[in-house]
Amino acid sequence: MAPLLASMLLAAAVGLSSVDIAGAAPEQSAPVGGVVPGLTGAAAQEAAGEAAVRFKELTPARVARAEADLHTAWGIFFNDNASTGLQATHTVLNITTTGGDFVYAPTALPPGGACTEMTTAYTPTGPKLWAWDWCDGRDTIGKIVNMDAAFLNTYTTTVNGHRAYTMDEHRTSVSGNVWSVFLFNYQTNAWDLFYSSGGTKDIPGSTWDFFEIYTTVNPATGAGFYCQNLAGLTLEASAVKVMQNGTWVPASSSNSSLSSPPAGSRFDCPSLTFTIVHANDDWIARIGPPAQGTSFEAEASGNTRGGQAAVRSSSGASGGALVGWIGNGTANFLQFNNITGTAGAHQITIFYASGANRSLTISANGGAATSVNTPTTGGWDTVGSVTTTVNLNAGTNILRIGNPTGWAPDIDRIMVL
Numbered sequence: 001m002a003p004l005l006a007s008m009l010l011a012a013a014v015g016l017s018s019v020d021i022a023g024a025a026p027e028q029s030a031p032v033g034g035v036v037p038g039l040t041g042a043a044a045q046e047a048a049g050e051a052a053v054r055f056k057e058l059t060p061a062r063v064a065r066a067e068a069d070l071h072t073a074w075g076i077f078f079n080d081n082a083s084t085g086l087q088a089t090h091t092v093l094n095i096t097t098t099g100g101d102f103v104y105a106p107t108a109l110p111p112g113g114a115c116t117e118m119t120t121a122y123t124p125t126g127p128k129l130w131a132w133d134w135c136d137g138r139d140t141i142g143k144i145v146n147m148d149a150a151f152l153n154t155y156t157t158t159v160n161g162h163r164a165y166t167m168d169e170h171r172t173s174v175s176g177n178v179w180s181v182f183l184f185n186y187q188t189n190a191w192d193l194f195y196s197s198g199g200t201k202d203i204p205g206s207t208w209d210f211f212e213i214y215t216t217v218n219p220a221t222g223a224g225f226y227c228q229n230l231a232g233l234t235l236e237a238s239a240v241k242v243m244q245n246g247t248w249v250p251a252s253s254s255n256s257s258l259s260s261p262p263a264g265s266r267f268d269c270p271s272l273t274f275t276i277v278h279a280n281d282d283w284i285a286r287i288g289p290p291a292q293g294t295s296f297e298a299e300a301s302g303n304t305r306g307g308q309a310a311v312r313s314s315s316g317a318s319g320g321a322l323v324g325w326i327g328n329g330t331a332n333f334l335q336f337n338n339i340t341g342t343a344g345a346h347q348i349t350i351f352y353a354s355g356a357n358r359s360l361t362i363s364a365n366g367g368a369a370t371s372v373n374t375p376t377t378g379g380w381d382t383v384g385s386v387t388t389t390v391n392l393n394a395g396t397n398i399l400r401i402g403n404p405t406g407w408a409p410d411i412d413r414i415m416v417l
């Protein structure tokens with residue numbers, strides 16, 4: 001008993017210090033910070049409203065009513081009930097649904113007797129994140145937050161081109177089976193506590209449920225209302241990990257199972273597609289075609305590379321090359337000379353590789369420079385991305401990337417929308 005207890009305590013203790021996520025991810029050694037602001041108790045129930053009622057009524061009888069009011073879902077089921085934690089990075093969309101539809105993408109209930117199921121919900125009253133408490137018969141929403149501007153500014157960053165938050169739920173005390181959920185605070189670089197609960201879990205199973213809907217078909221379109229609400233948008237969940245024997249390991253076919261990606265029509269949305277980017281820890285749902293941008297390689301011969309800035313080969317980069325030695329003074333810069341666009345604000349996605357937390361500045365046509373944080377991507381040949389907005393003129397534009405005070409990351413390409 002003693003060695004087992006010791007290993008469990010060790011697992012709980014290292015839960016926040018052994019984090020290892022590739023890409024634009026939280027610091028591995030980030031400390032525990034403050035508490036995520038949000039509603040609890042009766043106010044949480046009130047704020048969730050019908051969204052919570054529907055979720056709770058997920059019973060065989062309800063599913064049998066599928067034709068009139070469809071519920072369906074798809075996700076990972078973990079094999080290992082001895083796990084003591086679950087981590088994942090989840091997209092956040094600014095979506096308000098119509099027609100009474102709800103989309104949960106995803107919900108996360110770790111294996112191993114976890115008390116809390118984190119639910120990312122798109123509802124008729126906007127996007128919300130809440131913690132279901134399934135222990136000791138509470139079966140209630142323990143805490144809820146609106147994923148509004150304040151939330152986005154604090155708890156999200158750009159991961160793989162999408163705005164996303166990172167959660168970590170793990171057992172924080174073996175005694176009493178206490179589980180705590182943390183969100184990574186990108187302002188303080190600490191893990192803020194979202195919710196904590198203990199006791200005995202009283203619902204069966206555990207899952208990381210990527211996409212779950214309650215929808216009604218809109219007669220005007222023949223598809224679920226949500227299908228129109230999310231048209232053209234992408235949901236991604238990456239870096240899904242479970243803690244096994246005290247170590248975070250990616251969700252994989254050896255520790256979890258799933259069926260083949262279902263057809264969108266099963267979800268009353270024929271334009272919905274599911275992609276397993278990497279089994280089983282990286283998933284994408286997309287409704288309709290992705291936004292089409294124009295891509296410009298950093299190493300293209302028509303660009304100007306000032307000072308020490310130079311092309312280098314990189315196996316992970318688009319075109320096999322990127323431009324390094326940018327910044328650390330204004331002389332070392334990368335300049336795109338032929339960016340064509342329409343007048344006005346354009347979304348620019350910068351693809352870069354960096355083995356360290358850095359930043360860059362970007363300016364258009366000699367105008368004021370905007371500073372953009374570029375967190376480590378986990379290596380100098382690992383490409384990640386950040387998205388910013390730049391005002392362009394009609395016709396040809398010049399975009400300069402630099403960093404007057406420190407080194408910038410190595411730039412692979414930019415994509416202009």
Ligand SMILES: [Ca+2]
Pocket residue numbers: 297298299317318319320321322411412413
């Ligand atoms: Ca490139």
